Amino acid sequence: MPKHAHSPTLTKHHKIALAGVATLGAAALAFSAVPSSAETTAAGATQTAAKAAYGTAQVKDVTGKVTDQLALQNVKVEAIAAKTKASAHQLHAAHVKKVHAAHVAHVKQAHAKKLHAAHAKHAAAVKQAAAKRAAQQTASRSAQRPQIQQVAAKTYANNLDGWIHQSLDIMHSKGIPGSYNGLYRNIMRESSGNPNAINNWDINAINGIPSKGLLQVIPPTFATYHVAGTSWNIYDPVANITAACNYAAHRYGSMDNVNSAY
Template identity: 50%
Template sequence: MRSTHSGYTRLTKAHKFSAAALTAAGAAAVAFGAASHAVAAPAPVKPVAMNMEAFGQAQAAERADAADKAAEQARTEAAAAKRAATGKADAKVKADAKAKADADAKAKAEAKAKAEADKERAGKQAANRSTTREPVQKPAAAAPKAYGDNLEGWISQALDIMKAKGIPASYDGVKRNIMRESTGNPHAINDWDVNAVNGVPSKGLLQIIDPTFKAYHVEGTSWDIYDPVANIVASCNYAADKYGSMDNVNSAY
């Protein structure tokens, strides 16, 4: 144990023996360790020099191998792409060929159907032609209407022409004015009235002057003012224009 006196520490006898023992033991251990170390010390290691050329060759070989692998991969991918493109092209060629074959087949079928239809139609036509038919009787042409060469015939013919041309008049109205103007003489001529004085005498059944006859002449009739039918038609055409109809004329016109 430590005891203190007057501010310092005093070692007991027991402490002194312990310290001496510890010192001796430490010296012995140091001596033993030095002796042991001197006997088992390993031989020095000699450093190995690096072969740079071999190292460079190894790296070059690795790079070449990597390049070969990349090239092989690229070739594999290119071959796969080529096979895919070829497959698509083959598929398109096959599809086009099938479409053409289908179109050809359809065209042939349509041509065959048309040929059969034409054949059937021709057969029917031939059958129809071979059938004995009664000849078609054409209607006989209507015989031209006959008119008497007299006052009644002249008026009737004139009225038929006027009806076709849309000129109004009646048989009685025409006959009444004829009897007053010429008493039915188609060659009658007035050589004493004002028209005669002026050099254009009235002529024919209805006593019409030449300028009026020419102005109101109806196509299809004679240009001879003394022709009874032409004279009646032209005079009635004039009367229709001026009075509405020859039926409205009851005096000189």
């Protein structure tokens, strides 16, 4: 009988097959033991022994074949079991891989949601800060508006005193120096306070550019030192005073420093 590393495990099917083989062997022995004719006792005994030996050999041969078949079946069963185990391992590995992929996808999705929430929060904070700045700027403009309206609403008398005060306010806003007394003194010397005064006899008149207005300014000087925001009419009292003071500031430092024709 062939030797194997491991004795084959007999299943119920295998046991039934062996029982059948044993039964067949016993039947062959019994059949061989019965004499068919009136032979002598010695001859019958010899024939019976020979048949018994032949039957035993057949049983051994059948048993060996069955054992070999059982061993082959066992090898096939083990191969199927190994293949099944390998398939189970592959299925398990695939399942683990699928679970890992699902976990990674879940983590990525959670991270994306977290980033989206952070961006939304930052955008809301930026928008809130912008709204706050806009509100502060609006409040600042509202606070400044009454002062601007107050300056715009300031009125001046339509006389020499009012003209001088209005001109001084414009001069101070433009950085032009001068005082009420300096303006008043030079106006009275040049025109006696007459805004329509004109000099038709001096060298400027001879040259065709007579001095005009409260501070007797010639047209080229008025045009050169005209102050934005005032009238372009040389006879306008405020425009005339402001342009003359601007010219005096550039040439003499201030109208306060002028004490004669300039």
